[in-house]
Amino acid sequence: MNDIAPRPYIIGLTGGIGSGKSAAAAHFARLGAEVVDTDLIAHGLTAPGGAAMDAIQRAFGTSMIAADGSLDRAAMRARVFSHPEAKRQLEAILHPMIRDESARQCHAATAPYVILAVPLLVESGSYRERCDRICVVDCPEHLQLERVRTRSGLDEAQVRAIMATQASREARLAAADDVIDNSTSLEALKQQVASLHARYLAASRTR
């Protein structure tokens, strides 16, 4: 008997801010996929008592720490998306921890395939190497802006500053094996996820 667990079949799910990654991932999860979400892992690391908080306080001081000991997300967002050096410093703390924890969760997965949701997947060789396929959730920039404004109350300049640090729509589409067109309704998104789910299940069985 071989006691080395086979590597799970991994689909990297990515898209620009507000493109609909979380909505797509939630549909995949409802259909039975295991979702490993790097945004959620980052939130856990920066919650009260989170594993990254001591290093963040040492690097940035107490002005970035909320009263409950968690990361002050609005303060950090304002800082990193207008100061490239601060962004590099925060990422140097968080990215190795996110990479390790997401690898651990992928290896522990028991579902037929894993959806590894990573906003910066196209920007990062180490995530691309882990994935059997890359699925991009795509919509025009004006819809990203509108949806993030509605969801988070950020203004257009703030969202544009974040988008400017991410891969372009063209670069993401060039890296895609599969594209989910999220330029219309949530119902249309759901239908595309259902048809990809059937393909990913079949591929995970026959690879």
Ligand SMILES: CC(C)(COP(=O)(O)OP(=O)(O)OC[C@H]1O[C@@H](n2cnc3c(N)ncnc32)[C@H](O)[C@@H]1O)[C@@H](O)C(=O)NCCC(=O)NCCS
């Ligand atoms: C700067 C922070 C505190 C702002 O928090 P906020 O609650 O506003 O955003 P949240 O973490 O929920 O992320 C929302 C979206 O912002 C974008 N985003 C987040 N981090 C980054 C980044 N380093 N570079 C570019 N875009 C990013 C992504 O589209 C992401 O889906 C936070 O984004 C953060 O800690 N970022 C560094 C960690 C990281 O790179 N996370 C991405 C997962 S690998």
Ligand SMILES: Nc1ncnc2c1ncn2[C@@H]1O[C@H](COP(=O)(O)OP(=O)(O)OP(=O)(O)O)[C@@H](O)[C@H]1O
């Ligand atoms: N097709 C759609 N029609 C209308 N609203 C949508 C559609 N797709 C997503 N949304 C909404 O747009 C917002 C952004 O979607 P979602 O959170 O899934 O994007 P995301 O790519 O995960 O964003 P982020 O990069 O910020 O984590 C959410 O409020 C979501 O409900």
